[in-house]
Amino acid sequence: MNLPKIPLANWIEWLETWLENHLDPLFQFIRLVVGKTVNGLDVMLNWFPALVLIVIFGALAWYIGKWKMGVFTLIGLLIIENLGYWSQTMQTLALVLTSAFISVLIGVPVGILCARSNKTQKIVTPLLDFMQTMPAFVYLLPAVTFFSLGVVPGVISSIIFAIPPTIRLTNLGIRQVPEELVEAADAFGSTPTQKLFKLQLPIALPTMMAGINQTIMLSLSMVVIASMIGAQGVGAYVYRAVTQGNTGVGFEAGLAIVILAIILDRLTQQVIRRTKAN
Amino acid sequence: MAIIEAKRLTKIFGTDPKKAIPLLDKGWSKEKILAETKLTVGVNQASFAIEEGQIFVIMGLSGSGKSTLVRLLNRLIEPTSGEVLFNGTDILRMTPEKLRQFRRKNVGMVFQKFALFPHRTVIQNIEYGLEVQGIEKNKRREMAMQSLELVGLKGWEHSYPNQLSGGMQQRVGLARGLANEPDVLLMDEAFSALDPLIRKDMQDELLELQAKMKKTIVFITHDLNEALRIGDQIALMKDGSIVQIGSPEEILMQPANKYVERFVEDVDLSKVLTASHVMIKAETITLERGPRVALQFMRDRGISSLYVVDKRMHLLGVITAEEAVNAIKNGRSLEEAMEREAPTAVSETLLHELFELMSNSKFPVSIIDDSGRLKGIVIKGAVLAALSGNSVMEDGER
Numbered sequence A: 001m002n003l004p005k006i007p008l009a010n011w012i013e014w015l016e017t018w019l020e021n022h023l024d025p026l027f028q029f030i031r032l033v034v035g036k037t038v039n040g041l042d043v044m045l046n047w048f049p050a051l052v053l054i055v056i057f058g059a060l061a062w063y064i065g066k067w068k069m070g071v072f073t074l075i076g077l078l079i080i081e082n083l084g085y086w087s088q089t090m091q092t093l094a095l096v097l098t099s100a101f102i103s104v105l106i107g108v109p110v111g112i113l114c115a116r117s118n119k120t121q122k123i124v125t126p127l128l129d130f131m132q133t134m135p136a137f138v139y140l141l142p143a144v145t146f147f148s149l150g151v152v153p154g155v156i157s158s159i160i161f162a163i164p165p166t167i168r169l170t171n172l173g174i175r176q177v178p179e180e181l182v183e184a185a186d187a188f189g190s191t192p193t194q195k196l197f198k199l200q201l202p203i204a205l206p207t208m209m210a211g212i213n214q215t216i217m218l219s220l221s222m223v224v225i226a227s228m229i230g231a232q233g234v235g236a237y238v239y240r241a242v243t244q245g246n247t248g249v250g251f252e253a254g255l256a257i258v259i260l261a262i263i264l265d266r267l268t269q270q271v272i273r274r275t276k277a278n
Numbered sequence B: 001m002a003i004i005e006a007k008r009l010t011k012i013f014g015t016d017p018k019k020a021i022p023l024l025d026k027g028w029s030k031e032k033i034l035a036e037t038k039l040t041v042g043v044n045q046a047s048f049a050i051e052e053g054q055i056f057v058i059m060g061l062s063g064s065g066k067s068t069l070v071r072l073l074n075r076l077i078e079p080t081s082g083e084v085l086f087n088g089t090d091i092l093r094m095t096p097e098k099l100r101q102f103r104r105k106n107v108g109m110v111f112q113k114f115a116l117f118p119h120r121t122v123i124q125n126i127e128y129g130l131e132v133q134g135i136e137k138n139k140r141r142e143m144a145m146q147s148l149e150l151v152g153l154k155g156w157e158h159s160y161p162n163q164l165s166g167g168m169q170q171r172v173g174l175a176r177g178l179a180n181e182p183d184v185l186l187m188d189e190a191f192s193a194l195d196p197l198i199r200k201d202m203q204d205e206l207l208e209l210q211a212k213m214k215k216t217i218v219f220i221t222h223d224l225n226e227a228l229r230i231g232d233q234i235a236l237m238k239d240g241s242i243v244q245i246g247s248p249e250e251i252l253m254q255p256a257n258k259y260v261e262r263f264v265e266d267v268d269l270s271k272v273l274t275a276s277h278v279m280i281k282a283e284t285i286t287l288e289r290g291p292r293v294a295l296q297f298m299r300d301r302g303i304s305s306l307y308v309v310d311k312r313m314h315l316l317g318v319i320t321a322e323e324a325v326n327a328i329k330n331g332r333s334l335e336e337a338m339e340r341e342a343p344t345a346v347s348e349t350l351l352h353e354l355f356e357l358m359s360n361s362k363f364p365v366s367i368i369d370d371s372g373r374l375k376g377i378v379i380k381g382a383v384l385a386a387l388s389g390n391s392v393m394e395d396g397e398r
Helices: A008-022 A024-047 A050-064 A067-083 A086-116 A118-133 A137-147 A151-175 A179-187 A192-221 A223-227 A234-244 A247-277 B017-025 B030-037 B066-073 B096-105 B122-126 B128-132 B137-150 B166-179 B196-213 B224-230 B248-253 B258-264 B287-301 B321-330 B351-359 B380-387
Strands: B004-013 B040-050 B055-059 B081-086 B107-110 B184-188 B216-221 B233-238 B241-246 B284-286 B305-309 B315-320 B365-368 B374-378
Touching (some): A008 A024, A008 A137, A024 A086, A067 A247, A086 A234, A086 A247, A118 A151, A137 A223, A192 A223, A223 A234, B017 B030, B055 B066, B066 B184, B066 B216, B137 B166, B166 B184, B241 B248, B284 B287, B287 B305, B315 B321, B315 B365
Parallel strands (some): B055 B216, B055 B233
16 A cells, blocks of 8 residues: 655644744744843853852852862863863853753743643643654754744753753652642641642752753753854854864863863752752 | 531542442442442441530541541542531532631641651741731741640750651641641541550640640541540441441440441450449448447448448548447447548549559448549449440449
8 A cells, every 4th residue: 555655844844934924023032032141141251250250150169069069160160261161161151051041930830730730741741752852953943943043043942952851850849749748738728829839849849959950961961952053152162173073172172061061960969959958 | 516517428439429329328338339330438428426625536447438537527538428517517618718718727637647847847837827827927936836835845846847756746746736726626547656655645645635725626546445545426437437426435335236346345444444434332321320330231231341421421431340340349439440541542543543452452442532522432343344344334333
């Protein structure tokens, strides 16, 4: 039997064009807000002299973690500065922080909605599976169509790729609150909102923080891919080194990403540990 | 009027639970309904009334539906049919907002596994119910502190629950349940997770609190001794139905059926029954009658001793036939001849506390009230009869 091929590719492209034609004002608005946020952050981070910022970050790490954390941050950032990737690394940090921030802003409420309704969870879960398993490159094309080249489509595709852990673990954290505690909150006459803020969120917080930590790590892993569509930053150096076969530069820029990743990961882990201890 | 009244209160678990209601009306058993409809009967047409100030114990083995039943009373579990009247108002008809107010103001709850909020300190746990009511911070702190003092945990207010022992945690649970000064306190197996010794202490304290505050308490337990110890009324449950409701004595002495009988057969009656259950009327004589009259009296009744009292029945001593004879010979008065050291107890004394008194004395134990008036005596035979399960109420001469 010879069935005709489903014209899925055509449908998707039709949908892309339709969205581009009808939702353009919305996309322009998002482009403006996200672009301003990343650029603002970028300008702010690069406004400080590198050494001042390095000391500030080191002190912050010391304050949140232990002195070892502070020393590692200090040395790590000095290496980045020494290799000459400081300004690009701050651009990357601005991109990562923006997409992580927007992911949390959207992900936490969606996670709460999932935890409250099994129906919502049933709809959202397969969507998240889809978002995480679809190769991230595929998001780049529509992102460019809607938001044109630059850092904004990079942030948007990072969010799509990085938001699932925040949603999943917010949902999980709230659902894991022991049944008898929820019952106690009900027995004393809590409204659903009181129950959420006085019981469920505080108890779910360590789990939610684990999700946010993963979200930050995933958006960091997107920076090289995002540079393919014009996002500036240290990722662009890696991408260029790969296309030019320049192992040395690739390694240097890659190392900057690794250092940034370790610092962000250890810092958020430390925050999780602290919320657990309380 | 009863403060809480349940009328044919029923809970069926499963999809489309209403269809099991007519089957219950037809008298189908829990097993038959499960087999035919896949529905589980949690509580089957429970009806009872709880009077204000009572400790009403709902007791049954695990799976008997007792924990479900208590949750129907504040709608933590939504009943399938029936009514729950609180001071005459059906709580099943309350809107969500009315129900919340009912839970905030009228009913407190204490849980088996304590269910304390781990991220809040002791005092923050206790004031939770006041906080959700929107009571201003200083005021609610003050109320919570009073509640904390009531359970004897002053000084622990800033500790976290995981820093406390099980017994202390449940005191916090109790304080939280009492903080909003509810009319009714629901206690779901509140002491079951505690060590036996601590459990007994907590029972004592609960009884003390109850004597002070006159709260209405609905107490769930699977422990018959606990039920008998603290309950004013006991409802015994099996397979979701209430098998018998009655006072501890009624449950013990007049079991409604074989199930209750088997349930209570292992009870250590000496720790449940009090002197008042087994005491019989004392044969008395007043002091001024003298030894001759006393001896004559004993001969007439065929007994060997008499209790000497004053005109207002205050116990003075015991006179035996032997001593009466001696007194007549030596010309002594009844007052000189009588034994003053006879053992006494009050009518609330448990039988097992009487054992030692009885074994150390040749006289029966006399039972007196607070002002020393003789109420009756406890003889060995009556105690043995009671412990062997024979109803003392029928053949005792009270």
